[in-house]
Amino acid sequence: MLRTLAIATAALGAVACTSMGTTALASEPAAPAASQTTVTYTLPDLPYGYDALEGAVDAKTMEIHHGKHHAAYVNNLNAALASEPALAAEPLEALLAKISTLSPAIRNNGGGHYNHSLFWKLMAPAGQGGTPSAELAADIDATFGSMDAFKAEFNKAATGQFGSGWAWLVVTDEGLKITSTPNQDNPLMDVAAVKGAPVLAVDVWEHAYYLQYQNRRADYLKSWWDVVNWNEVNSLYADAK
Numbered sequence: 001m002l003r004t005l006a007i008a009t010a011a012l013g014a015v016a017c018t019s020m021g022t023t024a025l026a027s028e029p030a031a032p033a034a035s036q037t038t039v040t041y042t043l044p045d046l047p048y049g050y051d052a053l054e055g056a057v058d059a060k061t062m063e064i065h066h067g068k069h070h071a072a073y074v075n076n077l078n079a080a081l082a083s084e085p086a087l088a089a090e091p092l093e094a095l096l097a098k099i100s101t102l103s104p105a106i107r108n109n110g111g112g113h114y115n116h117s118l119f120w121k122l123m124a125p126a127g128q129g130g131t132p133s134a135e136l137a138a139d140i141d142a143t144f145g146s147m148d149a150f151k152a153e154f155n156k157a158a159t160g161q162f163g164s165g166w167a168w169l170v171v172t173d174e175g176l177k178i179t180s181t182p183n184q185d186n187p188l189m190d191v192a193a194v195k196g197a198p199v200l201a202v203d204v205w206e207h208a209y210y211l212q213y214q215n216r217r218a219d220y221l222k223s224w225w226d227v228v229n230w231n232e233v234n235s236l237y238a239d240a241k
């Protein structure tokens with residue numbers, strides 16, 4: 001039985017604010033019974049410097065991507081939840097799971113915050129991301145034929161995503177699957193064609209690569225593999241199995 005993978009709410013920068021002050025959350029927001037309780041999200045720090053991924057992703061792109069784009073998703077999510085105290089009391093993952101019933105603002109910005117919080121952790125400076133675990137490598141070989149075949153299929157999903165979106169490797173009840181989603185949708189959403197626990201993701205919005213690569217998304221993807229943080233992928237995979 002697949003255990004749904006969740007990024008801890010704390011890792012997403014959720015903070016409970018009450019009339020008594022501000023308290024960092026663990027994995028659950030404060031009880032909805034506290035009617036004055038609201039949850040606000042904050043921009044997580046990058047786990048490395050803006051220039052740490054140079055060669056694959058340039059520093060200016062990282063600075064704008066994190067400090068402007070991701071920050072905007074956080075601010076807009078908080079604005080969308082400001083008038084929805086019941087929703088603001090729920091973990092973000094719970095909102096994503098019923099996103100078809102919620103507003104486009106929560107879908108776009110809740111997805112944007114979740115996706116980017118995950119994405120930053122899935123990258124590391126070249127040479128520091130480790131390698132796939134023996135278990136994950138064996139699963140990739142069994143599912144896709146080889147690591148090279150897996151990367152080719154993943155890149156095909158990423159380059160084939162029309163317009164803005166993401167490509168994913170997910171653990172499902174039927175095993176590993178590659179999928180892509182438009183805009184800021186993700187595989188935790190009830191609207192996703194392939195649902196599962198994300199273990200690897202790449203942002204293929206132009207804001208992720210255009211300064212360095214212009215329209216050459218395939219070149220961005222080729223370099224991006226050099227900064228994949230396999231240590232994080234391995235951890236997510238182990239948690240999802």
Ligand SMILES: [Fe+2]
Pocket residue numbers: 065069116203205207208
């Ligand atoms: Fe992005």
